[in-house]
Amino acid sequence: MTDLFGKELRVINVGASSFNEDYRRQNIPFIHLDWRPPAGGDAEVLGMLEHLEARRPEITRANDEVLRRVKSAQGKLVGVKLAREVLPGMDGRIILHAGPPIAWANMAGPMRGAIIGALMYEGWATTPELALALAASGEICFAPCHEYGAVGPMAGVISPSMPVHVLLDEVHEKRAYCTVNEGLGKVLRYGAHSEAVLQRLRWIESDFAPILDAALALAGGIDVKGIISQALHMGDECHNRNKAATGLFLREIMPHVLRTNFPLEQKIAALEFIKGNDHYFLNLSMPYCKLALAAGHGVEQATVCTVMARNGYEFGIKISSSDRWFTGKANKIEGLLFPGFTMEDAAPDIGDSAITETMGLGGFAMGGAPAIVQFVGGRVEDAFRYSRQMHEICHGENQAFTLPTLDFMPTALGIDIRKVIATGILPIINTGMAHKEPGVGQVGAGLVRPPMSCFKAALEAVASQAEVDLLCHAPGCSRFPVHDAEGATR
Amino acid sequence: MxxxxxxxxxxxxxxxxxxxxxxxxxxxxxxxxxxxxxxxxxxxxxxxxxxxxxxxxxxxxxxxxxxxxxxxxxxxxxxxxxxxxxxxxxxxKAEGRNVAPATIVGACQDLAANLVIISTPGEYAAREARLALEQGLHVMMFSDNVSLEDEVRLKQMAQAKGLLMMGPDCGTAIINGKGLCFANRVRQGSIGLVAASGTGLQEVAVQIHRLGHGISQGIGVGGRDLSLAVGGMMMKQGIKALAKDPDTEVIVLISKPPAEEVQREIFALLDTVPKPCVICFIDGAPVGVDGPHRRVVHSLEGAALAAIDLVDGGRGPSAAAWRGESDAVNQIGLTAPTQKYIRALYCGGTLCAEALGYARTVLNPTFSNVAKRQEERLSDPRESRGHSFVDLGDDVFTRGRPHPMIDPELRLKRIMEEAADPETLVLLLDFVLGYGAHEDPVGISVGTIEAAQVLAQRAGRCLAVVAYVCGTELDKQGLESQVELLRRAGVLVATSNLQAIKLACAIVGEGELARD
Known part of the structure; x- marks a missing residue:
């Protein structure tokens, strides 16, 4: 205690701000906490938190294990294959989508539009009208990408004939999948399904994917995790800014593309396609994050999130110790709109890309990506604070991903639902805004937070202990619901 | 268009x-x-x-x-x-969003803090304190309404880690010369205080300062520390810390009377401490005996005097000099025969208890909302009877509103009520200066005091007003100007709380003035 006497007094003030003036008067260095009642002052939820205190050592050990696994995961892009060839259970009339399970009736415009496009792309319908009827008929099975080890930005639609990036984690022998990013403007992931959109998708399938797959075979795979580490030092946060990472990827793949036996024009077109799309790498960053977090999924007692995803209707999270989705209503995004659009035009939060935030990238790493800050509305200083603040709700940090602008501070890793509830601080996600009508495209970008209700639901499950056997590892297992077109659970 | x-x-x-x-x-x-x-x-x-x-x-x-x-x-x-x-x-330039740290752990990233001061609503305070102690930080907890179990658990945790857990319900501390929450700015010196009472600590520190000395540390422990359940954990820890502190020559303990067993343990601990000690238990039966290195006193002013005496090796002032206010008593105008009682309206809880403790020895009966004895308790603290000593910082008054040290509004109303009562002879008031307190407590009250006097006068009475200003010339409100304002309003201003109650008693014709 004598360590206090004779030293400079430095105070953290929790509660009444009226004392601050007197600290200032006495030159006492202090921080006034932005304190809010834990759990929003909800005595019942706070009780659950306190109840979990008894299990703290086990939970801490479990969360340590989750982070150990996540950090040790590798992420190598090893091929580009058709979804039905590599994704188990993708050979029927099935369409994967972003976010937690959702019935056709509840789907947002962009997702509906993308599904219409996918049905035509597959040849299951010849016109948008017929596609619409088919989608509503109940003959098509809709399921979340996440249940298939896949992720998709915005609508996140994957149909069996779409090529997907295949990422391999040799350490945990897991794979993750994501489609090829089509670029900006009128694209399927924003619900566009014009002939031009379908043509581009067909070109990706027929021309682009084979070249890239062959190049990757020659390269012996490309380390995606390594590119992310470097790109973070070049101003990317690998969610909304992938400029540097796309450049780095292009640098890696270029010689191997040239070495393939395809016609030169076709190879140039493939390289031009990557070059012309600053977001190409998003569809590699996302499956890497999925892969790493999948390695950390399935640790009993753990309270760390392994999934955050949105379907334009609901926001869903998963925690390592449970295969259940915990959902709440998706929020609207706050940020900047492109010319000609208003907030009324924007669809609620959509896409699997929040997997990057779950992994400590995106909004969590914004402090290292000053260029993105204005785009989503705000100042560089805000981004620094967000990146620091996220440490307050995370179990640990990721030394592989550091932010030069913050003295190489490691990014926060392992969103702990207990800390989210206790502090009232929700994860910060930076994201694009889709038009609520199918096919219009992106209308802006901004920041969004998940609804608190999904964290509360997860906490309840953990606290009740009735959910300890929540884990089930087989995809397609009845333990996680897959909704059909009527919204009924199969 | x-x-x-x-x-x-x-x-x-x-x-x-x-x-x-x-x-x-x-x-x-x-x-x-x-x-x-x-x-x-x-x-x-x-x-x-x-x-x-x-x-x-x-x-x-x-x-x-x-x-x-x-x-x-x-x-x-x-x-x-x-x-x-x-x-x-x-x-x-976009609009900035200010994101301050929301958690103690988060704040530690930005500041190498060593003390966490908690004033959240009581139901959340224990949790924050636990998080602070886990980080190896000392805690001062101003919050009250914290369960006894939580207090014991937190103090055990602090003890195991060698940390201070000041509170719950600790409103005053002076650490390394810095006044925390409600504290006066006083000279630094060689007297170390450990107090289970906020205004008790303030008054002893102020009196030490007034007599030209200073304090090394002022550790608050919270009002329940010396209960049987808590066992004086923090007071003991405070004693040990001051025993080791090279800047502390004399240790002063300030509390309401502790549980007997706890008192025994504390006395036993003091026997092992090679520094002279002053024990001040307010409003209780006399305990213990003096020794060459130990003084037992029953007033806050007495504690300051004894401590200085021990610092100076017995050459200190033996009593506070009374400064001419006895003449003032004679200047009080003609009072009405109905006017019989002292009505003391206190902001400081321990100051109120001290006044009651003294008054009881010369007046009978006395009533108070801080009294332990059943027959002495005011049945309704909102209503005075006989000689009343009201602590306006009591929960009854502060539920849902600021403490009267911060917001004197409540007391102003009560002053008028007492003035209207034909039985009131003396109005006794304390004014607490220092950090945390109202920027101008006298200034905001003096108009009401004058109005009270006018009210009494119109009814053919003369209202005597006695006040004590607990503060120093270093305090932000400034002692002299506050005292001067009171004097100009015809208020008799004493130099300590004890002198104020003595003066009040003298006015109602009891007790001895000017002889300590």
């Missing part, structure tokens, strides 16, 4: 700057559409989509900045405004 397109040839602005500007200008009066874009084919397509004509856009190329506006009134003026803002570069 009119529409206008302006092409700024070969001028580049990044898209984000342009978007920010657009968002801002769309809110300008009359604006129907504001588009500021670089003239890329995709952007021009977009502008055509918004109804700008091919003809208007014909000159634009990819390296030009294109402004398109449509306004209900003057499109030209709107376009000029866009230009002006573009040139000024003001658009760079």
């Amino acid at each position: 009119n529409s206008l397109v302006k092409v700024l040839s070969n001028e580049y602005f990044d898209s984000v700057t342009l978007m920010s500007l657009t968002a801002k200008l769309r809110r300008v009066g009359g604006a129907e559409e504001v588009v500021v874009l670089m003239g890329t084919p995709m952007n021009l397509q977009l502008m055509r989509g918004l109804g700008f004509t091919e003809d208007e856009l014909r000159l634009a190329t990819s390296s030009d900045c294109v402004i398109g506006v449509r306004s209900k009134d003057d499109a030209g003026a709107l376009a000029e405004e866009v230009l002006r803002q573009l040139k000024e570069g003001k658009v760079q």
Whole structure:
């Protein structure tokens, strides 16, 4: 205690701000906490938190294990294959989508539009009208990408004939999948399904994917995790800014593309396609994050999130110790709109890309990506604070991903639902805004937070202990619901 | 409605700057559409989509900045405004969102803190304290309504880690010369205080300062520390810390009477401490005996005197000099026969207890809301009877409103009530200065005091007002000016709380004045 006497007094003030003036008067260095009642002052939820205190050592050990696994995961892009060839259970009339399970009736415009496009792309319908009827008929099975080890930005639609990036984690022998990013403007992931959109998708399938797959075979795979580490030092946060990472990827793949036996024009077109799309790498960053977090999924007692995803209707999270989705209503995004659009035009939060935030990238790493800050509305200083603040709700940090602008501070890793509830601080996600009508495209970008209700639901499950056997590892297992077109659970 | 397109040839602005500007200008009066874009084919397509004509856009190329506006009134003026803002570069500044750390762990990243001061509502305080102790930080907890179990658990935790857990319900501490929460600015010196009472600590520190000495540390422990359940854990820890502290020569303990067993343990601990000690238990039966290195006193002023005496090796002042206020007693005007009682309205709980403790020895009966004895308790603290000593910091008064040390409003009303009571002879008031307290407690009260005197006068009575200002000339409110304001209002101002109650007793014709 004598360590206090004779030293400079430095105070953290929790509660009444009226004392601050007197600290200032006495030159006492202090921080006034932005304190809010834990759990929003909800005595019942706070009780659950306190109840979990008894299990703290086990939970801490479990969360340590989750982070150990996540950090040790590798992420190598090893091929580009058709979804039905590599994704188990993708050979029927099935369409994967972003976010937690959702019935056709509840789907947002962009997702509906993308599904219409996918049905035509597959040849299951010849016109948008017929596609619409088919989608509503109940003959098509809709399921979340996440249940298939896949992720998709915005609508996140994957149909069996779409090529997907295949990422391999040799350490945990897991794979993750994501489609090829089509670029900006009128694209399927924003619900566009014009002939031009379908043509581009067909070109990706027929021309682009084979070249890239062959190049990757020659390269012996490309380390995606390594590119992310470097790109973070070049101003990317690998969610909304992938400029540097796309450049780095292009640098890696270029010689191997040239070495393939395809016609030169076709190879140039493939390289031009990557070059012309600053977001190409998003569809590699996302499956890497999925892969790493999948390695950390399935640790009993753990309270760390392994999934955050949105379907334009609901926001869903998963925690390592449970295969259940915990959902709440998706929020609207706050940020900047492109010319000609208003907030009324924007669809609620959509896409699997929040997997990057779950992994400590995106909004969590914004402090290292000053260029993105204005785009989503705000100042560089805000981004620094967000990146620091996220440490307050995370179990640990990721030394592989550091932010030069913050003295190489490691990014926060392992969103702990207990800390989210206790502090009232929700994860910060930076994201694009889709038009609520199918096919219009992106209308802006901004920041969004998940609804608190999904964290509360997860906490309840953990606290009740009735959910300890929540884990089930087989995809397609009845333990996680897959909704059909009527919204009924199969 | 009119529409206008302006092409700024070969001028580049990044898209984000342009978007920010657009968002801002769309809110300008009359604006129907504001588009500021670089003239890329995709952007021009977009502008055509918004109804700008091919003809208007014909000159634009990819390296030009294109402004398109449509306004209900003057499109030209709107376009000029866009230009002006573009040139000024003001658009760079977005609204900042201030994100301060929300947790103690988070704050530790920004500041190498060593003390956490907690004043949240009681139901959340224990949790924050636990988080602070886990981080190895000392805690001062101003919050009350914390369960006894939590207090015991937190103090055990602190003890195991060698940390201070001051409180719950600890309103005053002076650490390394810095006054925390409610504390006076006093000279630094060689007297160390450990107190289970906030205003008790304040009064002893102020008296030590007034007598020319200073304090090394003032550790608060919270009002329940010396209960059987808590067992004086923090007072013991405070004693040990001061015993080791090279700057502390004399240790002063201040508390209401502790549980007997706890008292025994504390005395036993003191036997092992090689420094002289003063024990001040307010409003209780006399305990223990003096020794060459130990003084037992029963007033706060007495504690200060004894401590100074021990520091000076017995050459200190033996009693506070009484300064001429006895004459003032004689100046009190003609009182009415109904006027019999002292009505003491206190902000400081321990000051109130001290006054009651003294008054009981000369007046009978006395009533108070801080009294332990059943027969002495005011049945309704909102209503005085006989000689009443009211602590206005009591929960009854402070539930849902600020403490009277911060907001004197409540006491002002009560002053008028007492003045209207024909039985009131003496109004006894304390004014607590220092950090945390009201910026001008006398200033805000003096008008009411004068009004109270007028009210009594009109009813043919004379209201005597006695006050004590617990503060120093270093306090932000300034002791002298506060005292002067009171004197000018005809208030008799004493130099300590003990002197104030003695004076009040003398006015009602009891007790001895000017002889300590």
